[in-house]
Amino acid sequence: MASIDTSAGRIGYLEQGGGDATPILFLHGVGSDKSVWQPQLDHFGRSRRAIAFDYPGYGESDVREGATRDDFAAAILAGMDALGIGRAHVCGLSLGGVIAIAMHAAAADRIASLIIADSFAVHPDGQGIHDRSVAASQAMSMGDLAAARAPLLLGKAASDELKAGIVATMAAIDPATYRLGAAAVWLADQRDRAARIAVPTLILCGDEDSITPPSLSEELARLIPQSRLEILNGAGHLANAEQPKIFNEAIDRHLSEADEIR
Template sequence: MSIIKVNGLNIGYDERGRMIDNSPLVFLHGVGSDKSVWREQLQHFGETRRTIAFDYAGYGDSDLPESDLSRGDVAKSILEAMDALSIQTAHFCGLSMGGVIALEIYKQQQNRVASLILADTFAKHPTGEDIVKRSLDFIKTNSMRDFATQRIAALMVSDDANVRAEVIETMSKIDKKSYAWATKAVWQADNFEMLPQINAPTLVICGDSDAPTPVALSEELASNIKRAKLVIIERAGHLSNLDNPAAFNKSIENFMVRIE
């Protein structure tokens, strides 16, 4: 684990692989996790290329922000962290909220996006407002551990007790205030109109049993982004990178071979 200072805040990140790559793989986590969710991917891709996973402000090893952040704020902080690490361009792989942030990064500085990998995410969620209300109502009167325990069945299909326990433990440590603003930032996003304007090579990934962001939402992404490729991961739910890491990693490998 490493720390870099961005606008007065410590931002946590993990980095693997060769330092000479000009366009590393940058992994962006979801609203209920942190950079640790990418451990399998960092280990795998770090064998052949530079890979980095960031914590958003308020998550993992990053400092708590003084005020609520927007999607734009989070994207800007990732770009500034890249500046501090002398990274000009990157291949952005975002899962769930991470996909929303990857699209926001494209909005802000598309010239820095070598490619997009949008996993288990969406352009506009049809029940996003309801998800925000249910989530915030629940954590008002319950702990984050209670919330994580309640949510795990909707996030994963794997019955691996160790992986499930790690997901619950990670979510239970999230600051409630940070989770609240991040929940609004992700589920209230509406990026549908920008999709036809995306020119970066794009891979869309979705677990075949993803409940929070069903396959239809990934199909919508892929059908509206020019030349986007859609891969459905079998035996996987919303956290497809954890449910079936081998298939998830292979889909990215095949994509990278095709575009590089």
């Protein structure tokens, strides 16, 4: 694990790879941290710099009281500055997809392309999910919340090992940080921002995702002009961890096209 001092405080990150190709950044979900992206770091680090960041309060990142989704986006942009990355492909899952859209709104010139996985512009039950998440984080330990939540996040074929890893990662999150993340993701309405996205965008969603179902990705695809939607078979909400091979292959195809029009 590593961290770096930035203008937004200390930010945790993992990095693999190098070379001249445009780097790719990975942004995690509300109940996770940078470690969930290890299958992608291993794969994409063979051809370019691949970096997974923690948001403020997560992993090795400094806490920022009252941080919003735009503060999370600003922290990732500050992390890019600190690592000498001017422009990158940005891949975000769930909350990460929300933050990726916010990054484009804040600094479109720094976004080479977007990959938005198992996410949305606005969630029809966002307020309800937020309120239930906050109440649960106050009524039980994060370990108990993680154990209850994990089965909902994963598709039918997910291994016990993956489920245990998801639970352990979520259990380590500070409850106050989790509540900030819940507000950042579930209360988002970024339909106007999504409609203004002007870079090639790949939208991915697991066909077994019950939390952000494919219909929300279909809505994103209608909103974002230069977008393509791919549904990933055999994956729930954490498609990158459940089906890393097909997840990575879809991004490889996207990067091949996006790098050509750079």
